[in-house]
Amino acid sequence: MKLGFNMLLWTPHVTAAHEPILKALKKTGYDGVEIPMFEGTPDHYARVGEMCDRIGLERTVVSVIGPGGKNPLSPDKAQQKAAVDYAKWVIDCSSALGAPIIGGPMHSEHGFFSGAPATAAERKRGLSFHRRAGDYAAKKNVRLSLEALNRFESYFITTMKGLAEYLDEVDHPAIKGMYDTFHSNIEEKDPVAAVKDIKRHMIHVHISENDRGTPGKGHVPWAQTYKALRAAKYDGWLTIEAFGSSMPALAAATRVWREFFPNPEEVYKLGYKNMKQGWAGAK
Template structure:
């Protein structure tokens, strides 16, 4: 098991001004960081990867499908091509960074709704998109980890059962799924049982409190969560994802209107204690 921290708490684009933060995250005991890839070039991420190597931090990536002109579910062929080109770009950036996993809702445009549930045609287009994106990811030695979001952020994939069924149909070795405790807390009748549901496809886990604050300060059942993950033989990343108000666009998208913690530093310093204590207690 490895412990990571998602850098979206501070920024959507990691640069030189974040290097002191990266060093402190390493000093705190983290194995790696989750780097947002929303902009930039592969060269930028290659340089960042060299910095992370020197600091001693491994890395994963988080990203999204950002806009309707890059919608993989669109009925318009040109729009779907733009979505695939965008996916190839973030895969190339991730490979340059040295990140083997790309997590996030990379199946539909974040925050976009049609007014109804997903259609059979959208599902067919999504599967075709992920098979093509998976081919490119495989060539770059990268794996996609699709994230189901709660119904207030997404309509296409919202539950672990829905995600698992979808990935069964995609049936691509470079396309997997992830489990996020925040979204499961909203959407799953039994968040712990849902871990077993997605386990056959699960390659990544987000540790996120029910209010998006510090893990251990809310009502997520961490003891049962860690016990279920360990019982499932999961041995990948446990990456803390918490959101604040430093990025107005992200705060608006995730509906963060108030502070959930005294400081960002308290999140990663207290959060790692929650994981170490909870994981260590389970058998």
């Protein structure tokens, strides 16, 4: 088991200026960090990877398909091509970073709604997108770990059962799935039991409290969640994802209108203890 922390708590774009934060996470005991990927070049991320290597931190990536004419579900051929090009850019940057897993909702445009449930035609376009992206990712030794989002952020994939069935249909070794405690808390009838639905595809886990604050200070059933993950024989990353209001653009995108914790130190220190002790106690 590896313990990670998502850098979105501080920034959407990690640079050398964030080295003190990375060192603090390493000192706390984290095995790695999750690097947000929304801008930049492979050369930039290669330098970030070198910085993390010096500190002793492994890497994963989180990215989304934002607005700007690159929705893979769109009937517009230009948008479909732009989506594939974007996925290739994320994969190239992740490879340069030394990150073998790309987590996040890389299946549809984040925050876009058609006003209706997903159609068979949209699903067909999604499958085509992921098979093409998967072929490219495989060549770079990278895997995409798709994330189901809650209904207020996406209409395409919102549950673990729905995600698992979609991945069954994609049927590509480089396209897998992830479990996220925040979204599952909203969408699942039984968030803990939903681990079983995704376990055959699960290669990544986001640890996030029900309010996006400090893990262990909300109502996510952590003891039962860790027990379910261990029962599923999961042995990958547990990566904390928490958001604050320090960056207005990111706060708006994640609907953060108030503070959920007194300071970042509480989140990564108590969050680490929550994961370390919770996992050990789930045997």
